[in-house]
Amino acid sequence: MSLKCKPTVTRRAFVASSLAGVMSTTLPFPGAAEAATQKFSLRAAQGRTRIVPEPHSDTAAWCYNGKVPGPEIRIRHGERLQVEVTNDLAEETTVHWHGIRLPNAMDGVPHLTQVPIAPGDKFVYEFDAVDAGTFWYHPHQRSFEQVGRGLYGPLIVEEANPPRVDREVTWVLDDWRLTDDASISDDFGNAHDVSHAGRLGNTVTINGLVPETFEVASGERIRLRLINAANARIFALDFGDHTPRIIALDGQPVTPHDPPGGLVVLGPAMRADVILDCIGEPGAQAQLVDRAYRGNDFRVLDFTYADTALREATPDWPIALPANPIPEPDLSSAQRHEVTFTGGMMGMMVEREMGLERRGGMMGGGMMGMMHDGRGIWFVNGKAAEGHVLDPFLTLKRDASHILEMTNATAFDHPIHLHGHSFRVISRNGAPTPHREWQDTVLMAPRERVEIAFVADNLGDWMFHCHILEHQAAGMMGVIRVA
Ligand code: C2O
Ligand code: CU
Numbered sequence: 001m002s003l004k005c006k007p008t009v010t011r012r013a014f015v016a017s018s019l020a021g022v023m024s025t026t027l028p029f030p031g032a033a034e035a036a037t038q039k040f041s042l043r044a045a046q047g048r049t050r051i052v053p054e055p056h057s058d059t060a061a062w063c064y065n066g067k068v069p070g071p072e073i074r075i076r077h078g079e080r081l082q083v084e085v086t087n088d089l090a091e092e093t094t095v096h097w098h099g100i101r102l103p104n105a106m107d108g109v110p111h112l113t114q115v116p117i118a119p120g121d122k123f124v125y126e127f128d129a130v131d132a133g134t135f136w137y138h139p140h141q142r143s144f145e146q147v148g149r150g151l152y153g154p155l156i157v158e159e160a161n162p163p164r165v166d167r168e169v170t171w172v173l174d175d176w177r178l179t180d181d182a183s184i185s186d187d188f189g190n191a192h193d194v195s196h197a198g199r200l201g202n203t204v205t206i207n208g209l210v211p212e213t214f215e216v217a218s219g220e221r222i223r224l225r226l227i228n229a230a231n232a233r234i235f236a237l238d239f240g241d242h243t244p245r246i247i248a249l250d251g252q253p254v255t256p257h258d259p260p261g262g263l264v265v266l267g268p269a270m271r272a273d274v275i276l277d278c279i280g281e282p283g284a285q286a287q288l289v290d291r292a293y294r295g296n297d298f299r300v301l302d303f304t305y306a307d308t309a310l311r312e313a314t315p316d317w318p319i320a321l322p323a324n325p326i327p328e329p330d331l332s333s334a335q336r337h338e339v340t341f342t343g344g345m346m347g348m349m350v351e352r353e354m355g356l357e358r359r360g361g362m363m364g365g366g367m368m369g370m371m372h373d374g375r376g377i378w379f380v381n382g383k384a385a386e387g388h389v390l391d392p393f394l395t396l397k398r399d400a401s402h403i404l405e406m407t408n409a410t411a412f413d414h415p416i417h418l419h420g421h422s423f424r425v426i427s428r429n430g431a432p433t434p435h436r437e438w439q440d441t442v443l444m445a446p447r448e449r450v451e452i453a454f455v456a457d458n459l460g461d462w463m464f465h466c467h468i469l470e471h472q473a474a475g476m477m478g479v480i481r482v483a
Contacts, residue, residue: 035128037080040073041065042095044139044151045088052203052210056182061150062089068208069172069229070137070153077132077157083125085117089146092116095125096140097155098269099251099422099440101326102127104460107419110141112388112461112479131324131422132159133251134225134271136172140388144231144469145188148199150208152229163247164317165223165275166310173226173266174208175233177201189473195345195377197412198232198268198468204290204300211301214288216278219311223247224274228266231469234413234443236263236292237300241279245319248273252422252438253321263291267415267443269467273321277314280305326422326438327455334401334453337394341444341466341476343378346411354409354447377474378410378466384475388463392481396456403453408444414471416450417441418480419462423454441467456482 047063064070075081087093094116096108106127110116117123135155139146154170162168177185177199193199203210216222224244228235244264245256250271259265264272280286284305291297342351376384381393396402403426408414422438428450444450465477 035078035080037082037126038075039082039084040071041084041086042070042153043086043088044093049150049208051176051178051205051208052182053212059178059182059184061184062146063150064153068150068152069174070151072154072156072170073137074156074158075129077129077160080126080128084122085125086122087117087119090119091142092118093139093141093146093151094123095137096419097125097127097135097137098417099133099135099271100127100155101130101420101422101458104420104458104462107460107462108140109388109419109463112390112463116141129157131251131326132157132322133248133253133324134170134227134273135251136227136229136269136271138229140463142473144199144473147229147469148188148231149184154225154227156225157251159322161322163223163275163319163321164221164315166220168223168225170225171206171227172208173228173230173235174205175201175230176203176205178203189470193232194470194474198470200232201230204233204298206301213302213304215306216280216303217306218278218280218282218284218309219314220278221315221317222276222278224276226264226266226272226274228268228270230268232268234268234292234415235266235290237266238263238289238291239276240286240289242276242286242303244274244276246272246274247319247321249437250422250439250441252326253323254435254437256319257435265292265443267413267441267467268469269415269417269441270439270443275319278303278305279314282307282309324438327457329401329403329424329453329455331401331403331426331453334403335397336403336405337396338381339394339404339406340381340409341379341407341414341416342382342409343384343475344410344412344471347409350411350447351409354407356407356409378471378476380464380476380478383478385465385477386475388477388479390477390479392461393478395481395483398459398482399455399457401453401455403451406444406450406452408446408448408450411446412471413443413445414476415441415443415467416464417467418452418464420458420460420482421454421456421462423452425450426453427451458482
């Protein structure tokens with residue numbers, strides 16, 4: 001069933017009917033009729049927040065509940081979440097619960113799954129937390145500006161029995177383009193950002209602030225939940241001698257492992273849960289360095305060790321997380337679908353190199369397309385999306401297993417996100433991935449081929465797009481229908 005809003009349906013009627021739809025839909029998830037409902041409210045509005053320390057000025061931003069990031073919503077696995085969202089912005093908005101498997105009507109995609117929340121209006125989201133993990137929320141309406149101005153927050157679903165740690169810390173990473181007076185540069189969606197690597201900024205924050213130090217104790221074990229909320233910046237975090245172990249990616253448990261190449265890599269929208277054992281001596285200092293962009297390494301912060309140790313030896317407590325109830329795709333019977341991404345600056349060259357046939361005519365994957373004022377620069381199977389109400393480019397049989405064979409025929413990295421499902425990343429450039437990780441967003445390097453597999457068990461029309469928000473706005477988006 002498509003939940004596209006029909007113009008004749010009033011907003012009130014639409015909300016009522018979509019809620020009724022939620023009640024009556026048979027979900028692929030265990031019911032939680034008796035589970036507790038946790039209630040939160042979010043108010044999106046302009047505000048001021050301190051991003052850079054004094055003597056700089058504070059910064060006008062768009063905030064949830066007056067803060068950047070918005071409040072950490074934290075519930076327990078199996079609980080039901082209800083969030084009343086009030087829009088006090090001067091424009092429409094929605095909230096999307098990134099990575100959460102939920103009913104389509106709660107997915108927060110304007111015009112596709114709900115009428116956008118008008119200024120002064122409210123919308124109540126409600127769904128069961130079927131998976132434990134690290135998720136986040138953000139608008140899906142003009143995301144490149146709304147998220148870029150500060151609208152995002154963490155959503156944590158706790159395991160019933162989490163692994164033992166001394167401390168749990170959430171770091172929401174962001175990257176801002178600030179002017180000299182610490183205000184947000186208002187050149188959102190400019191042609192250069194859109195056709196290249198997106199809106200890269202000049203100021204990296206953790207939980208909304210430029211970080212300086214992070215205090216730890218020798219022997220301490222920390223579970224660090226990392227969330228990349230940046231429009232476009234990729235992070236590749238080097239923890240030095242700390243060798244964090246990755247226990248979850250995009251909220252989903254993974255076999256604990258050291259980060260490949262020693263770097264925790266997070267494309268926009270991606271998350272990682274890492275176990276960090278603080279192995280430094282009392283009083284020591286160590287740096288956290290970002291190495292995502294060659295030649296542009298920078299120090300994110302210093303770990304500073306307290307003068308007294310918490311314990312002598314590293315704890316040997318188990319770190320693996322319990323699995324979430326995601327259906328396992330059957331690769332032997334899976335239906336295969338090709339998805340090719342094209343476009344952007346130098347895109348034509350890459351397509352030619354890769355020997356791809358042109359798809360989508362003259363500008364289908366064209367060099368830059370700046371004449372389109374930011375639209376129609378990026379393509380999914382030859383089509384550039386305009387808005388969210390789109391004919392599905394793929395229709396997947398419900399409850400069947402599917403493999404998407406994806407090709408990045410462009411000169412840029414793209415974090416590709418599917419709504420409503422988590423998928424296994426099964427191969428990269430033909431080689432099986434060592435951990436077959438569940439993700440909801442997979443980072444694809446230029447020219448890379450990636451295969452993902454999943455059971456399409458969640459009915460509805462789901463967005464599938466690049467999470468570099470400028471690329472998304474300029475066409476790199478499509479709808480996958482599960483029917
Ligand atoms: Cu995080 Cu379609 O979004
Ligand atoms: Cu992209």
